[in-house]
Amino acid sequence: MQLQSMAAEKLSQAALPADAAIAIDDVTLRFVTPDGHMMTAIRDFTMTVARGEFACVVGPTGCGKSTTLNLVTGLLRPTTGDVRVMGNPVTDISRDIGFVFQADALFPWRSVIDNVAAGPLYRGTPKAQAYERARDWIARVGLGRFEKHYPHQLSGGMRKRVALAQTFINQPKILLMDEPFSALDMQTRTAMQDELLGLWSEQKSSVVFVTHDLEEAVALADKVYVLTAGPGTVKSVYRIDLPRPRVMADIRYDPKFVEIAKVIWNDLREEVQLGQSRTLQTGH
């Protein structure tokens, strides 16, 4: 197969491995809009993420990328099909899950340390212990001098570091990320991607990372899911065999990286065009 030699192997989704960290099996999600219409967000969607694997989901705007994450958290329930996390059906918000949001989801009335300690405190960890762990995590993301600062006193990149510490302190086995770095400038984004890969390789969590930026997906992931224009379903899956550890600032000049990105972009382009023409027709 030609693709294999290019380190971007197109995978077929035959059988679901039994020990997957996340298994979304043939899920369709419909919901009724406030004006009474039935909307299909995603259909016949199948995806598996092995333990410790880094999966990225790319697709055109409005194809249901974020919906897949909410299925894993349990905030949304599938209309048909089955979602399993660590082998168990999703019933409630699992303690194993961490979520990094696109928008700023820090609590603006809490200082950095109070924000980071929030998770353990909510989960009933004694105060002293929660703050000790929070201090440790703040140091790990390099914000030791800013413990007492409030979010509005920090830059966008620093706030994202706080958000990462806030999520990682719960030591999630599953890490879900919804375009977490899309609002950052290029240099900050590159730094945050390195930070994320560093934390991930220590924690060995399984990651689903949603992004509209294909290069970000290829640079970070073990596996890239390309979705079709809405209602979203998996168009193709690629395995990215770039060696790790990866350095974000350099990887985009790697010829192998460029080649992989080109192959996947050819696949994604049609969907993006379809999505855009549809947006122009319907006006939303």
Place this chain on the structure above:
Amino acid sequence: MTAISPTTSQAAVRDASIAVAEGRARARLRRRHALVIGLRLLILVVSLGLWELGADYNIIDPFFFASPSGIWQQIWVWITEGTSQGPLWVQIYVTLEETFLGFVIGAVGGIAAGIILGRNRLLADVFSIYIKIANSVPRVVLGSVFIIALGLGMASKVALAVVMVFFVVFANAFQGVREADRAMIANAQILGASPFQITRTVIIPSAMSWILASLHVSFGFALVGAVVGEFLGAKQGMGLLISTAQGAFNANGVFAAMIILAVMALVVEFIITRFENYVVKWRPAPFNEQGT
């Protein structure tokens, strides 16, 4: 490709000129601040002076429209000799007590109702129509009902102040709860917060700036409730003082009572602002129009 950087001597010249520019900018800010204060004083002096002169030359009839010196004399008489219904301090104290009781009861009730209805869609949908109706009734009219039901004492004034305060605070608390950021709630949920923890640590703090904004307005409403209640029938208080002055065609008395009420409101407003700054110290400093 060569990198270009300024020489040291150029940098030194630049630093010196920056210091000069900064000094000029600071001086300009100070001058502007002084100008604003000066103009404010000027407006006060000119308007009071024109009023006084107009009264002296009978262009403005002091019998109907009072005069600054007459108002000041009235306040002085009240302070030194007391009012027809007892010492001035007692009147102020009575009105303040009614206002505070009404304010606290109304605010606490409004906040509690706002949070409960804001967190519960069904209750909100059911009650919203009744709240709209109750809110559109001119509430001052209820003062008469309260005086009939609760008598001339303190209870009827407190009740009127409560009614005045409750709806304002309720509407703001409700809106504040509804406006709480969805991502922030989801974040707390995934971090492991229970519904009660979400209400306590996410919903209430994010509604707090709405609630505090309403407290500013509603203290004024509580004062209106208490004074109108006294106006309608009372044994003591600033409202009764106004109504007595009105009955005696004492325009100076009405204005004097009004000024005392305004000072009371300003003092409490100042205290509420201090409290607000303490509670929401996490907020970025707001744009300050006074330049102070």
